Amino acid sequence: MPGRLFGLLVGLACCIPYQGLAGEGSATEVVTFERDIQPILTRAGCNAGACHGKASGQNGFKLSLLGFDSDFDHIAITREGGGRRVLGFRPDESLLLRKATAEIPHGGGRRIEPGSPFYQTLRQWIVEGLPRTPADSPRLVKVTMDPTERRVGRNETFSVHATAAYSDGSSRDVTHLAAFASNDATLVAVDPHGVVKAGAFPGEATVSARFDGMFANCDVTIPLPGEISASVYRALPRSNFIDGLVWEKLQKLGLTPSGPASDSTYLRRAYLDVIGRLPTTEESRAFLAETAPDKRARLVDQLLDRPEFVDHWANKWMDLLRPNPYRVGIKAVFNLDGWIRDAFRREMPYDQFVREIVTARGSTFEQTPATIFRDRREPEEIAPVVSQLFLGIRLECAKCHHHPFESWGQEQFYEFAAYFAQVAHKGAGLSPPISGGEEIVFTAKSGAVKHPLTGKVLPPKPLFGEAPPDIDPEADPRETLARWMTAPDNPYFAKVMANRVWADLMGLGIVEPVDDIRATNPPSNGPLLDAIADDFRSHGYSIKHLIRTIMASSVYGLSSVPNDRNSADTRNFSRFYRQRLRAETLLDAISDVTDVADNFSAAAPASGASTIWTNRVPSLFLDTFGRPDPNQDPPCERTRDTAVVQALHLMNSSSVQEKLSAKEGRVAALADSPMSPRGLIEEIYLLAYCRLPTDQELAVADELFRGPVVDRRAAVEDLLWALLNSAEFVFKD
Numbered sequence: 222m223p224g225r226l227f228g229l230l231v232g233l234a235c236c237i238p239y240q241g242l243a244g245e246g247s248a249t250e251v252v253t254f255e256r257d258i259q260p261i262l263t264r265a266g267c268n269a270g271a272c273h274g275k276a277s278g279q280n281g282f283k284l285s286l287l288g289f290d291s292d293f294d295h296i297a298i299t300r301e302g303g304g305r306r307v308l309g310f311r312p313d314e315s316l317l318l319r320k321a322t323a324e325i326p327h328g329g330g331r332r333i334e335p336g337s338p339f340y341q342t343l344r345q346w347i348v349e350g351l352p353r354t355p356a357d358s359p360r361l362v363k364v365t366m367d368p369t370e371r372r373v374g375r376n377e378t379f380s381v382h383a384t385a386a387y388s389d390g391s392s393r394d395v396t397h398l399a400a401f402a403s404n405d406a407t408l409v410a411v412d413p414h415g416v417v418k419a420g421a422f423p424g425e426a427t428v429s430a431r432f433d434g435m436f437a438n439c440d441v442t443i444p445l446p447g448e449i450s451a452s453v454y455r456a457l458p459r460s461n462f463i464d465g466l467v468w469e470k471l472q473k474l475g476l477t478p479s480g481p482a483s484d485s486t487y488l489r490r491a492y493l494d495v496i497g498r499l500p501t502t503e504e505s506r507a508f509l510a511e512t513a514p515d516k517r518a519r520l521v522d523q524l525l526d527r528p529e530f531v532d533h534w535a536n537k538w539m540d541l542l543r544p545n546p547y548r549v550g551i552k553a554v555f556n557l558d559g560w561i562r563d564a565f566r567r568e569m570p571y572d573q574f575v576r577e578i579v580t581a582r583g584s585t586f587e588q589t590p591a592t593i594f595r596d597r598r599e600p601e602e603i604a605p606v607v608s609q610l611f612l613g614i615r616l617e618c619a620k621c622h623h624h625p626f627e628s629w630g631q632e633q634f635y636e637f638a639a640y641f642a643q644v645a646h647k648g649a650g651l652s653p654p655i656s657g658g659e660e661i662v663f664t665a666k667s668g669a670v671k672h673p674l675t676g677k678v679l680p681p682k683p684l685f686g687e688a689p690p691d692i693d694p695e696a697d698p699r700e701t702l703a704r705w706m707t708a709p710d711n712p713y714f715a716k717v718m719a720n721r722v723w724a725d726l727m728g729l730g731i732v733e734p735v736d737d738i739r740a741t742n743p744p745s746n747g748p749l750l751d752a753i754a755d756d757f758r759s760h761g762y763s764i765k766h767l768i769r770t771i772m773a774s775s776v777y778g779l780s781s782v783p784n785d786r787n788s789a790d791t792r793n794f795s796r797f798y799r800q801r802l803r804a805e806t807l808l809d810a811i812s813d814v815t816d817v818a819d820n821f822s823a824a825a826p827a828s829g830a831s832t833i834w835t836n837r838v839p840s841l842f843l844d845t846f847g848r849p850d851p852n853q854d855p856p857c858e859r860t861r862d863t864a865v866v867q868a869l870h871l872m873n874s875s876s877v878q879e880k881l882s883a884k885e886g887r888v889a890a891l892a893d894s895p896m897s898p899r900g901l902i903e904e905i906y907l908l909a910y911c912r913l914p915t916d917q918e919l920a921v922a923d924e925l926f927r928g929p930v931v932d933r934r935a936a937v938e939d940l941l942w943a944l945l946n947s948a949e950f951v952f953k954d
Contacts (some may be wrong), residue, residue: 239893252346254295255354260289260398260433261339262411265321265332268294272329276621279329282306289434289630290674291353299351312347317791329718338397366430366437372473373419373443377448379440381415383430394423399430403741409441419443422473422789429741434630436740445475445786453477462756463774466749471795477786479779485511485912486954487778488519490797492911493953495524495768497533497806497831498667509912521772526767532831534764535562536805539727539834540849540857541610544596546835547654548850553585557592558834571718571762572707575611579703582662585648585710591662595651600670602709604638608857612707613717613738614684619712629684635670636682637678640702641670664697686710696750713738715754719767720744723753726771728798728861728953729791745792781954799952800861805830811945814908815880842877845870871946888941892934898926901937909944 237859250259255546259268268274268284279284282301285293298306304318318324318340318342323331333339336386346352367382383399386392389755401411405778409426417428423445428864431436456470459465472476482490488508492500508520514710524530564574597603619634645665649658667680681698682688706714717738724730731750744750753770760766767823771777779797787795802810810831812818817826821838830843836851840944845867849857871877881888887908902922906914914922925936944950 223664226315231928239446249347249351252342253352253354253358254346255291256358257342259291260395261342261633262294262345263288263335263431264398264400265339266329267332267782271637285336287434295351295353307347307349307351309347312344315344315347315768317347318343322814326393333888338533359389359391361433361435362386362388364399364432364435364437365431366428366439368439369437370440371417371442373448373483375419375421375423375443377419379417381411381417381428381430383415383432383437387434395432397833398431399432401428401430402741403428408443415837417441422626423476425474425745427741427743427794431741438743440743442473444473447475447786449475449786458775460775461770461773462546462752463749463771463776466746466752467774467776467794470746470749470793471787472792474790475786476793476795477784478776479782479784481778482773482780482797482954483912485910486780487665488520489519489911489952491520491524491772493802493806494772495533495812496527496802497536497809498529498829499810499908500911502904505907505911508564517778518773521769525769529560529829529831531562531565532829533806535565536831538565540859541855542593543591543835544592545851546837548651548656549592549595550585550656550658550660551835552657553592553595553660555834556585556588557590560588560590563588565764565770568763568765571757571764572714573762575714576703576707578609579607579706580697580699582697584659584661585660591660593644594662597662598646599637599653600638600641600644603641603644604634608684609736610682611717612713613709613720613732613736614713615737615739616684630670631674631680633682633684636679637684638677639670639681640698642670642681643698663700708756715758715762716750718764719753719757722749722751722764722767723771726768726777727794729794771879797954799954801846801863801952803859804843804848805833807840807846807951808840810950811877811880814887814941814945815883817880817883817885820874838928842870842874864910867951868946869949877942881942888934888938892937898923901926901933902940905944909941909947909950 261266263286266272268286268288269310270286273279273282274286282297284297285291287421288294308315312318316325319331320327321331321333321343322335324335324808333343359535363386365384365386367384373592381401382394382396384392385395396415399415401413401415402408403417403426405409405424406896407428408420408422408424409417409428410420411428415430417439419441420443423439423443424770425442428441430439446789449472451472454468457464457478458650459468468478483830485505488500492498506531513519530686531629535558539558542561543557544554549838564577569577578590579593579595583589583591585592585595594603597606601620608614608616614629616629616634616637619629619631621631643665645663646660647663647670648660650660652658670677681701683702683705686705688701689708691701704712708714717736720730720732720736721739724733724735731746732742738744753767756770757763757767776794777797779795780801783790783796790796791798801807808819814827819840819842820826821828821830821833823838824833825833830840834842836848840848846860847856847859849859880886883889891904894901896904902919903913905922906912906918922940925940926933927933
């Protein structure tokens with residue numbers, strides 16, 4: 222039978238189970254496409270993004286990425302090219318087999334061994350008529366891994382097994398079909414057969430198994446060699462629930478925490494974290510002199526009540542929400558900035574903050590978050606922003622295909638986007654690069670989202686669980702979405718915000734990136750993240766309470782200096798992780814130390830950098846130290862990376878030099894004061910570092926003030942310039 226005719230017959234009858242030709246096929250059970258064949262193609266990498274699963278396919282043959290579209294893949298294999306890829310009357314001559322085994326040239330090389338079980342299964346499927354899996358077949362409900370947790374020694378090897386459970390109660394071993402991966406292959410590697418090999422260094426990694434769009438994990442721990450008495454961990458301070466959960470994890474890994482940070486380090490750390498400013502020398506002296514045991518807790522309370530708290534923390538959210546004013550209008554962005562700052566000023570609970578954003582309507586010429594919907598005008602544009610910011614779920618990939626690292630499918634993406642189908646606009650619209658007119662965001666009486674492949678109108682549906690019942694069938698669907706997102710039983714909502722604030726304060730998220738919570742990117746300490754999220758939720762989603770709770774822990778107050786049992790730890794918070802100051806915080810710190818304020822365009826005189834309402838305000842300093850590109854779409858997560866250009870800019874910045882040499886600045890005032898050289902040195906160290914100099918530092922700095930002729934102003938300027946260019950100033954310790 223010619224291959225073209227065979228392909229046509231297959232196309233007409235491919236859904237009919239076919240029991241095989243006489244003498245062909247060794248198995249009594251029919252091999253079907255979705256259940257048996259697609260997992261093989263995924264395991265072999267045929268439908269991966271670098272092969273036939275990429276957008277344009279490979280050499281004329283295209284499959285859906287990781288098999289998310291079974292109909293498309295079945296047609297591509299059985300019908301395209303006249304059915305020449307599969308030959309039922311001569312199965313061993315099928316291109317599907319000959320290419321995969323590299324019997325004929327294949328750019329991807331040999332993916333399947335001739336005669337292997339995979340080969341025999343593919344051959345049997347071809348012989349049996351290329352049957353589809355019946356629609357009423359048991360469906361996959363979950364994948365499990367055995368073991369789920371393993372503590373191993375360095376360089377130790379063991380095997381993991383994946384099991385698929387189906388809706389009829391049956392299960393099968395799918396280890397041979399699962400795709401294995403490690404989230405840190407340098408610590409723990411896994412081969413395609415599920416053989417796990419620990420590395421030579423202590424730490425923790427997660428091995429995941431992916432099968433048919435579902436995942437299972439095995440957490441692998443490599444403790445640091447050497448026994449540590451349990452009494453060591455029992456003796457550690459426990460200021461609140463955070464400490465116990467961190468100490469438990471450290472004990473499991475054989476790590477010991479660093480000692481507590483000094484008062485001066487804690488003082489500087491707390492000021493920079495809570496209000497983004499440095500304390501005055503008077504504030505530093507008062508705190509360092511105080512002996513009350515609760516002085517750190519009282520300091521945090523005082524800082525949370527400072528007005529600078531609003532600007533510092535609102536500025537973080539403007540990174541995530543602020544659109545380009547040249548696209549949506551200057552007045553619109555200014556009003557959005559004002560709304561966010563006012564929300565923090567009024568201590569708006571986080572769940573209310575999110576609800577008002579998600580359901581925003583009104584004029585962009587009023588102080589509302591409606592500007593967000595002026596920027597993201599289509600449901601497909603706003604849906605992934607909302608899911609990423611407020612749920613920690615990155616849906617963007619699922620817009621075009623099944624998510625490669627999660628269980629979200631294309632249909633789920635558009636069902637979620639359908640919540641925004643009735644968002645409508647009235648007014649000037651967009652006219653970049655000016656877009657100065659007013660626009661009203663309102664809820665239309667109708668609106669729909671269609672599946673891009675099938676054209677089917679999709680109803681609004683949450684990503685998981687059940688949507689709460691509609692209070693009013695005529696209400697905006699976004700109201701239902703907001704209630705579902707902020708419901709107490711939503712496992713993502715409180716967690717992603719708790720993780721975001723933890724990362725701001727601790728230098729690293731429990732999950733990294735902070736807004737990418739998924740099975741294949743597990744938290745470094747799951748019980749810790751759950752506990753912080755539960756506490757945040759139970760205290761009315763108060764952001765100040767969340768900050769206060771984290772800062773009250775002994776973990777927050779640890780020194781950054783490593784010891785011999787935590788020097789390699791970069792994930793488990795056995796010590797404080799230093800981080801470079803945010804661009805605005807660093808510039809404001811320089812202004813505070815030099816007592817010379819900046820003047821930004823489109824801002825009030827002497828405004829702090831954290832009060833700037835748009836990144837379009839020119840500032841070479843802020844650009845150099847990593848403020849978001851104004852042309853980049855939010856949400857924008859800043860990188861913590863350092864660069865040579867930053868060090869060079871700080872050393873050679875004309876604006877910094879002007880602050881140091883200003884006639885009305887701090888340097889001039891100190892030089893003209895009656896202070897002794899020692900007093901000047903101590904004052905400068907308190908300004909920059911919030912501590913007094915060591916004896917060695919004092920001796921080195923004192924040399925600047927010695928000699929037959931001393932220019933006090935030049936000496937003060939040189940000393941302060943040196944401190945501003947040091948790591949101790951540029952980093953939060």
